[in-house]
Amino acid sequence: MPTITIDGKKVDCREGVPVLQAALEAGLEVPHYCYHPGLSIVASCRLCLMEMKMPNPQTKELEWAPRLFPSCQTPVRDGMEVRFESPAVQGNQQHVMEYYLVNHPLDCPVCDKAGECYLQDYSERFGHASSRMVEDKHKNPKKNIGSDTLLYQDRCVLCTRCVRFCDEIAGAGELRVVDRGNRCEIDVFPGVPLDNPLQGNVVDLCPVGALLDKGFLFRQRVWMLRHTPSVSPADSSGATIWIDHNDEGVHRCRPRFNERVNQWWISDEQRFAWRAYVRREHERLTLPRQRRGGETETVRWEDLPAILRFRFEQAARAPSGPQAPAPGSKVAAVLSPMMSCEEAWLLGRFIRSVAPQATLVLGHVPVVGQDRTFAKGFVIRAEKCPNRRGVERAMESLGGPNLALADFLKAAGEGKFAAAYVVGGYPESWVTPDMQKPLAKVEFLVVHDLFASPLSAAATIVIPGASWMEREGTFMNCDGLVQPFERAIVPLEGVKSDGQFFHELCGEPGLFRSRRTREKMAETMPEFASVFVPRQEPEYAH
Amino acid sequence: MPYEKILTRNVGVPGSTSLKAYQAAGGYEGARKALAMKPDELVELVKKANLRGRGGAGFPAGVKWSFLPPNRDVTYLCVNADESEPPTFCNRVLMESDPHMLLEGILIAGYATRTTIAYIYMRGEFTEQFHIMQRAVDEAYAAGYFGRNVLGSGYDIECYIHRGAGAYVCGEETGLIESLEGKRGWPRIKPPFPAVEGLFRKPTVVNNVETLACLPHILTRGVDWWLALGPKGSHGTKMYCVSGPVKRPGCYEAPLGISTRELIYGPDFGGGMRDGMKVKACSPGGLSMGFLRGDLFPKNPSADKLDLAQDYDELDCKLDFDDTRRYGLLGLGTAAAVVVGEDTDIRDVLVNVARFYAHESCGQCTQCREGTGWMYKIAQRIRAGAGRRYDLDLLAEITTNMGMMPGLSICGLPDGAAWPIRTLVQRFRREFERHIDAQAPGAVEQAIRRVNPAAYELPIVQGRAVAPERGSMSYEHEWSNAAGT
Amino acid sequence: MxxxxxxxxxxxxxxxxxxxxxxxxxxxxxxxxxxxxxxxxxxxxxxxxxxxxxxxxxxxxxxxxxxxxxxxxxxxxxxxxYTHFWTHPKGRKTLLLCRSISCELLGAGKLKDAIRQRLGIGEHETTPDGEYSFMTEECLAACDHAPCLMVNEKMHKCVRPEDLERILADADNDRLDIPRSDLFDAP
Missing domain, CATH: 1.10.10 (Arc Repressor Mutant, subunit A)
Structure with missing residues (x-):
């Protein structure tokens, strides 16, 4: 591990990283725009320049070289000595910051990026309060460059991160720099818009307010937002994200660095997954209901555990005639891959406690197309649910009879099940007639779902579920990585978060805490003893 | 005194471009000699001749070649014929009159560096020259000087002409390489240097046209002959260009080290000024090197003591790699002098120079992209009669922040923009101030309020000192000391 | 909005x-x-x-x-x-005027005014008959013949404003007097 000296302090750094990265990881604030650890290095913003000790050609002694070096492009070498605290380096930072504002419109009051803009931050920290530029500013246009993205060219600092992202990570190369000199602009070819499946990342990458998300445009000032770490439910990759939200709800999702999964990026599916839940909010189930004859009536949440326990026990005790699926009983639970590991385990435990021979079934696993791998290894998974493996693992540890979904539906269609607990939780409609028909044969059908569907209409008891933003727990991704996600917003009025409900169903006292549940799970499933939390990244200019 | 014409021997000679004429004058003999040697011997020979690059930086060509990694299967040679530095035209003259001399040089350099493909990157403005060169290449191919098994030596080399399309920055070696790869000519960050990882990520040598054209002569006439030409350290002859209101503008060959005055007034060179004018200013080494005061100014009374702070005639500056620096210029550059006569308003020169760099800045590094554009706007305002004394300081400061200190940007363009503007503002400050003092009262306020009606009075008139206590300006002093030791 | x-x-x-x-x-x-x-x-x-x-x-x-x-x-x-490529239609012949320092010192500015007046077009514009387009360029590397004006491939040297009429009157003002290579077509 090389050790270098930055501003007189010894810093241990990772092998082969640029000095800039080492300085940022050591907690120093070094301004930079073009550098991003996930992209190639162009060293064009000239903000991160540093001084370095070099051997004097005459005396061969180490002394400060009379020039500046880009710290993003200089790899660390053991024993090297650099400094940022010097008149030359700080002078350069001041001047470059002044140049950045030469043609900038200074329209922060109407800029979405204000508050998380690195032009603001660096001007405040390294630049001037005033500009000496008294001439006409070069005015660049605003451009509509894609279905989700706007480009305010006049705010652009030409760090070319977005261009490099489209080239190197997304591999589509839609964005380019056009023209030259101070007339340079970022642009797409007319009629070939920015529409690759990772395009949303360019908005996060943009250190200033040039690239903006149309969905977030003029919605919120960023300092009004709270950030909650979460895991995207859009596919099985387990991409870690930030949910930005406030009392008015969720406003956007951003990637959260994860060295094992998604690095600095997320796909648009993952980025905009939350919108499906919000878009269909009016279709949400809001109170538990019970069918009595042809009518349904609301049930109090407090009464539900007793009702369920009674009915399931009754079904389990029913004589297992020739129609019963051997060797199980007439009770089944369908565990959705949208559930967290804790929820799946708790529900499985409840069912087994009332019907020890109950059948556990892995619910519908939505798959769209094939896994898609991008140039530098980013993968969009075909499996569009977050926790198939986690649910399978919980089922495995609980043992006992299992059935595949198709076999279960077949058996149910033959009337072999008297009671079933079916969990949904999918953002899109998922109930097909093939599912609906056999399940109609189940005498006591409990449907626990987000949205009203034909299945919930046919159910004996309907329990409203909470979306992933309203829950906490862990997802196990397709590679078996267990990652926690936190609750960002409170559940819709009338809805109880799934974990809390299963917690009560199991007769546990107090509040559901996913960590405490995991501790119990770890007794039989050691992989839940600890969860994976990504490395804390230094603050990059994005 | 007359000098022997070596590179320019065929300038103005009709029919000199054909292979027949070139061979009749002993052409391709140097290449034959070279092909009989081992490539490494050839590199050593060129190192011994200390052939310094003619493109501006003066880096020895042989040393450049020896940076190539020893084990390589592909090597490219890029011939830099993107002569875009105003007012330089020696490569054009050379290619127009003696294309085979260049091709022979390419063959020799190619063999020494074991080049597989040589690309002649020729700027898009060269149309006539392209047709002449292309014809010469075709002739050379037909005669077996290029292609497979050149002259029975077993050496294969291809040679293609690649035409640019109007970008000054493509004359920078890595900009040229990017442009050849079919991208915008944004210079690359170094390291890696082109010798290790250049064109198409393979070892690459980039040499100037004039440098390569010297090679046939070194081989045919020997290293000792070459070393006897010119002063120590800068051997050989240089093609000087002189243009502007002189009697004989053109390209003249002489050993390094003639004075600027000789280049302007010498009967073999510029032949003096038109209409008996005096020289107001002269940029002796291409635009980027900076301007000297002309003989419109009085002579320095103490001839041996240089005083750049005074308005003295500076035409005694010798055109070699060292004396130009003594006179506060960036360097020798392309040794192309442009003379500004006494009838020219110095503000026009400033605007022209600032416009050139603002137009040609590639837009990659922030200082250069924004700084050149800013300086152009300031220069325009000064010319429009709305300048401030403060603008002169501001211009000087921008040039300092842009390129006075090495390492501020990826390529040398901002340095090249900084020197002429800085030297103009410093050396002709009194003239600028005369113009500014003669402006209509309130002209500045009017011009600035037109842009920003809310501008405050004080900053308009006096300018604003932004953080004068720190910055690369204050550092400059240390740097110049460090450079001096 | x-x-x-x-x-x-x-x-x-x-x-x-x-x-x-x-x-x-x-x-x-x-x-x-x-x-x-x-x-x-x-x-x-x-x-x-x-x-x-x-x-x-x-x-x-x-x-x-x-x-x-x-x-x-x-x-x-x-x-x-690159400045040589046009993204909007240009005329059959392009007048390319050098505006670099040597040419400007020797009167390229006057020549530019003369061209604009004679053809009635500005930079990057084309005459209504589609014959001529006009643009200026930084340094054509013919400073010894300043001011210089290119008509397509042909360089006209030491052009004074009064020469303009003669150049425009010549139908072959873009024809090179040396053999062309056929690698590229004449514009």
Whole structure:
């Protein structure tokens, strides 16, 4: 591990990283725009320049070289000595910051990026309060460059991160720099818009307010937002994200660095997954209901555990005639891959406690197309649910009879099940007639779902579920990585978060805490003893 | 005194471009000699001749070649014929009159560096020259000087002409390489240097046209002959260009080290000024090197003591790699002098120079992209009669922040923009101030309020000192000391 | 909405302009063998396309991108970086006036005014009859013949404003008096 000296302090750094990265990881604030650890290095913003000790050609002694070096492009070498605290380096930072504002419109009051803009931050920290530029500013246009993205060219600092992202990570190369000199602009070819499946990342990458998300445009000032770490439910990759939200709800999702999964990026599916839940909010189930004859009536949440326990026990005790699926009983639970590991385990435990021979079934696993791998290894998974493996693992540890979904539906269609607990939780409609028909044969059908569907209409008891933003727990991704996600917003009025409900169903006292549940799970499933939390990244200019 | 014409021997000679004429004058003999040697011997020979690059930086060509990694299967040679530095035209003259001399040089350099493909990157403005060169290449191919098994030596080399399309920055070696790869000519960050990882990520040598054209002569006439030409350290002859209101503008060959005055007034060179004018200013080494005061100014009374702070005639500056620096210029550059006569308003020169760099800045590094554009706007305002004394300081400061200190940007363009503007503002400050003092009262306020009606009075008139206590300006002093030791 | 954005996501068919003929494409393909990558042939390809169409149309850029196996945005990137390529139609002949320091010292400014007055067009504009377009350029590397003016490939040297009439009157003012290479067509 090389050790270098930055501003007189010894810093241990990772092998082969640029000095800039080492300085940022050591907690120093070094301004930079073009550098991003996930992209190639162009060293064009000239903000991160540093001084370095070099051997004097005459005396061969180490002394400060009379020039500046880009710290993003200089790899660390053991024993090297650099400094940022010097008149030359700080002078350069001041001047470059002044140049950045030469043609900038200074329209922060109407800029979405204000508050998380690195032009603001660096001007405040390294630049001037005033500009000496008294001439006409070069005015660049605003451009509509894609279905989700706007480009305010006049705010652009030409760090070319977005261009490099489209080239190197997304591999589509839609964005380019056009023209030259101070007339340079970022642009797409007319009629070939920015529409690759990772395009949303360019908005996060943009250190200033040039690239903006149309969905977030003029919605919120960023300092009004709270950030909650979460895991995207859009596919099985387990991409870690930030949910930005406030009392008015969720406003956007951003990637959260994860060295094992998604690095600095997320796909648009993952980025905009939350919108499906919000878009269909009016279709949400809001109170538990019970069918009595042809009518349904609301049930109090407090009464539900007793009702369920009674009915399931009754079904389990029913004589297992020739129609019963051997060797199980007439009770089944369908565990959705949208559930967290804790929820799946708790529900499985409840069912087994009332019907020890109950059948556990892995619910519908939505798959769209094939896994898609991008140039530098980013993968969009075909499996569009977050926790198939986690649910399978919980089922495995609980043992006992299992059935595949198709076999279960077949058996149910033959009337072999008297009671079933079916969990949904999918953002899109998922109930097909093939599912609906056999399940109609189940005498006591409990449907626990987000949205009203034909299945919930046919159910004996309907329990409203909470979306992933309203829950906490862990997802196990397709590679078996267990990652926690936190609750960002409170559940819709009338809805109880799934974990809390299963917690009560199991007769546990107090509040559901996913960590405490995991501790119990770890007794039989050691992989839940600890969860994976990504490395804390230094603050990059994005 | 007359000098022997070596590179320019065929300038103005009709029919000199054909292979027949070139061979009749002993052409391709140097290449034959070279092909009989081992490539490494050839590199050593060129190192011994200390052939310094003619493109501006003066880096020895042989040393450049020896940076190539020893084990390589592909090597490219890029011939830099993107002569875009105003007012330089020696490569054009050379290619127009003696294309085979260049091709022979390419063959020799190619063999020494074991080049597989040589690309002649020729700027898009060269149309006539392209047709002449292309014809010469075709002739050379037909005669077996290029292609497979050149002259029975077993050496294969291809040679293609690649035409640019109007970008000054493509004359920078890595900009040229990017442009050849079919991208915008944004210079690359170094390291890696082109010798290790250049064109198409393979070892690459980039040499100037004039440098390569010297090679046939070194081989045919020997290293000792070459070393006897010119002063120590800068051997050989240089093609000087002189243009502007002189009697004989053109390209003249002489050993390094003639004075600027000789280049302007010498009967073999510029032949003096038109209409008996005096020289107001002269940029002796291409635009980027900076301007000297002309003989419109009085002579320095103490001839041996240089005083750049005074308005003295500076035409005694010798055109070699060292004396130009003594006179506060960036360097020798392309040794192309442009003379500004006494009838020219110095503000026009400033605007022209600032416009050139603002137009040609590639837009990659922030200082250069924004700084050149800013300086152009300031220069325009000064010319429009709305300048401030403060603008002169501001211009000087921008040039300092842009390129006075090495390492501020990826390529040398901002340095090249900084020197002429800085030297103009410093050396002709009194003239600028005369113009500014003669402006209509309130002209500045009017011009600035037109842009920003809310501008405050004080900053308009006096300018604003932004953080004068720190910055690369204050550092400059240390740097110049460090450079001096 | 109080602000307007330029829509770059779609382009009307008629704005795409003319495309490249098979012969032009063939001429471009002949350059592929010179370079290890197809992308490197983009500059010669653009020269050829511009010589054939008079300018580089959007459709031509798209077709070139297909030919060179790169995204069309990369072609546009190159086209806009270099000043010689026109992205809107130009006249049969282009007057290219040097505006660099030597030429300007010797009267390129007056010549520019004369051209603008005589032809009634500004920079990057074309006369109504489609004959002449005009643009200025930084340094044509003929400072010894300042001020210089290029008409397509032909360089006119030491042009004074009063010479303009004579040059424009000559129908062959763009004809080179040396043999041309047929690698590139005359514009």
């Amino acid at each position: 109080s602000w307007q954005a330029v829509d770059r996501t779609r382009v009307p068919e008629e704005q795409l302009g003319p495309g490249l003929s098979e012969a032009v494409k063939e001429k471009i393909r002949a350059f592929f063998s010179r370079y290890p990558t197809k992308q490197a042939a983009v500059l010669p390809a653009l020269h050829i396309a511009q010589d054939a169409l008079g300018y580089v149309s959007l459709r031509a850029m798209k077709e070139l991108a297909e030919l060179l196996e790169i995204p069309p945005s990369k072609v546009m990137d190159v086209v806009t970086f």
